[in-house]
Amino acid sequence: MLRTFIACLGTETNTFSPMPTGMQTFEEGTFYHGDATRHPPDLFSEPLHVWRRMTEERQGQTVESLAAFAQPGGTTVRAVYERLRDEILDDLRRAGPVDVVLLAMHGAMVAEGYDDCEGDLLARVRAIVGPEVVVGAELDLHCSVTARMLANADVIVTFKEYPHVDGAARAAELFDICVRAREGAVRPVMAVHDCRMINMWRTPVEPFRSVVAQMQAAEGRDGVLSVSFAHGFPWGDVADASAKVLVVADGEVGIAERTARNFGDRIWDLREQCRQPTVDITAALDALAAAPRGPVVLADVADNAGGGAPSDSTFVLAALLERGIGNVLVGHFWDPIAVRFCQEAGEGATLDLRIGGKCGVASGMPIDLRVTVRRIVADARQSFGTSTSSMGTAVWVSTDDGIDLTLNTRRTQVFHPDGFEQLGIDLAARHGIVVKSTQHFYDGFAPIASEVIYVAAPGAIPPDFAAIPYTKFTTAYWPRVEDPFAAG
Numbered sequence: 001m002l003r004t005f006i007a008c009l010g011t012e013t014n015t016f017s018p019m020p021t022g023m024q025t026f027e028e029g030t031f032y033h034g035d036a037t038r039h040p041p042d043l044f045s046e047p048l049h050v051w052r053r054m055t056e057e058r059q060g061q062t063v064e065s066l067a068a069f070a071q072p073g074g075t076t077v078r079a080v081y082e083r084l085r086d087e088i089l090d091d092l093r094r095a096g097p098v099d100v101v102l103l104a105m106h107g108a109m110v111a112e113g114y115d116d117c118e119g120d121l122l123a124r125v126r127a128i129v130g131p132e133v134v135v136g137a138e139l140d141l142h143c144s145v146t147a148r149m150l151a152n153a154d155v156i157v158t159f160k161e162y163p164h165v166d167g168a169a170r171a172a173e174l175f176d177i178c179v180r181a182r183e184g185a186v187r188p189v190m191a192v193h194d195c196r197m198i199n200m201w202r203t204p205v206e207p208f209r210s211v212v213a214q215m216q217a218a219e220g221r222d223g224v225l226s227v228s229f230a231h232g233f234p235w236g237d238v239a240d241a242s243a244k245v246l247v248v249a250d251g252e253v254g255i256a257e258r259t260a261r262n263f264g265d266r267i268w269d270l271r272e273q274c275r276q277p278t279v280d281i282t283a284a285l286d287a288l289a290a291a292p293r294g295p296v297v298l299a300d301v302a303d304n305a306g307g308g309a310p311s312d313s314t315f316v317l318a319a320l321l322e323r324g325i326g327n328v329l330v331g332h333f334w335d336p337i338a339v340r341f342c343q344e345a346g347e348g349a350t351l352d353l354r355i356g357g358k359c360g361v362a363s364g365m366p367i368d369l370r371v372t373v374r375r376i377v378a379d380a381r382q383s384f385g386t387s388t389s390s391m392g393t394a395v396w397v398s399t400d401d402g403i404d405l406t407l408n409t410r411r412t413q414v415f416h417p418d419g420f421e422q423l424g425i426d427l428a429a430r431h432g433i434v435v436k437s438t439q440h441f442y443d444g445f446a447p448i449a450s451e452v453i454y455v456a457a458p459g460a461i462p463p464d465f466a467a468i469p470y471t472k473f474t475t476a477y478w479p480r481v482e483d484p485f486a487a488g
Helices: 023-028 046-057 078-095 117-129 147-152 167-183 208-218 253-269 281-290 315-323 336-345
Strands: 003-010 030-033 061-069 100-104 134-139 155-158 188-194 224-230 244-250 296-300 328-334 350-355 367-384 387-399 403-408 432-435 451-455
Touching: 003 046, 003 078, 003 117, 023 030, 023 078, 046 061, 046 100, 046 167, 061 078, 078 117, 100 117, 100 167, 117 134, 117 147, 134 167, 155 167, 155 188, 155 224, 155 244, 167 224, 188 253, 208 224, 208 253, 224 253, 244 253, 281 296, 281 315, 281 451, 296 315, 315 328, 315 367, 315 403, 315 432, 336 350, 336 367, 336 387, 336 403, 367 403
Parallel strands: 003 061, 003 100, 100 134, 134 155, 296 432, 296 451, 328 403, 328 432
Antiparallel strands: 030 061, 188 244, 224 244, 350 367, 367 387, 387 403
C-alpha cells in the first residue's frame, strides 16, 4: 500500500522589505495543523488536496502534516521558521515508514540564518527518510534552485504559468513522477541551466506563451519527464537568485542537461522581446487620459503585496489627484486603521480619512481625503485560479474628485475583478482601474480591459532589474551586464 507524507511550508521573501514575517503573518495566511485537506484549497494548500486524492485513488494512505504559507514580506523570523519546520520533521518521524514525501514550498523563502529554507527542509527530510524514499517538491516559479535542493530531492517541479493558474496540474505531475519512481518505472535525474537573467516573464502572452507550450510538448518524449523554468525572485538577495531551467529526465543526466541548455538558449534569445513593458507614472496617466474608452487597467507593479510590498503606496494616487483625472478606481490599499475608522463611521458616512503611506519610505506620504463610505464587507474574498483568497474586511470609499478607493485589513495583491465587484463596484463604468499587482491580476482583468499598462511607480519592488542592490547575489546577470556569459 502506498504511504504518502504531505506538507506545505513557505513564503516569498523580499530581503529588502522592512516588514518582518512572523507567526501572525503565517496564521493570517494558510495555516493548518494536519487538516488542510478538510478545508477549501488555496494556491499553496491545493497540492495537498491533489496528493491526498491521487493517493486514495490508489487505495493508499496519506499522512498529512503542517500547511503553513505566509503572505510575502520581509525576512522570516528565525524561531518561527524553525518551529514550523520542526513540526513537519516531528510529524515525519512519527509517521513511520513512508514511500513518498511531497512538499509544497515556494522556493524563495529566507529566514534569519537560513538563506535557503527549502534546501534546509529538504536536507533534514532526507536525513530522516534515507536514500530509498522518493522526495518530491513543488515550487512557485519565482524560486531559486539551489545545489542543496537538488542534492536532497528526487524530483522538483515548478509552476509553469504566471499568473499561477496551474498549481493543481503541477502537483499531479509531481505525484505521477514520484510514484512511478517509487515503483521503479522511471529513474528521475535532474539538471539545471543557469540563464544568468533577472526579469519577469509573462506567460499568457507571446513570445513566452510559445515557450511554455514547447516545454509541455517536450515532456513525455525522448526521456524527458518534466521541464520547469524557475524565473527566480528578483527581490531576494541570495546566492542563487538568477533564472534557471530545471529538467527531470529518466535515467540519463545528459538528456536533462541538453534539454535544459536548449530551453535556456531559447529564453536567452528572447530576452529583448521579454523585457518587462513598464512606463513611468506620467506616461501611464497620459495614456489613461487619452484613451477613447475604458476601463484602462494600470498595474502598480512596485506595490504588489505578492512580492513583499506593503500595498499602501500613494504615488499613483497622488499623481491622479494632482492631474485631476477622475472616474478612476484604485486598490487594494492595505490600511487597517482607515478601515477601522470607516467601520466606526458606518456605511453612508462622510469623513476625513488619512489613507496609505504608513509602512516606510517605499509607501510614499499619506494622503488626506474627504471620503464617503459606500460599502463595508466583512470576510471579503477574491478569486485566484481555482481557489479564493481572503482580503479581511474590505471597504469602498469615494471622493468628490471622482476617485474610488478600496481598503482592506489583510494585505493582498489584486487577483480578480470580484475583489472589487463584491463591494458593488461597476468596473465597466470606470475609465481607469489601478490594481496593486504585478501579473496575477491579468487573467481576470485582461478580458474586460480596453488596455493594460504596467506602471513603474516608486515602491518596494521597483522593476529596474539592473539596479537591484544585491550583496549576496554576485553572479553577472542580464540586464545589468549585456553578456553575462562572456563576463565569466
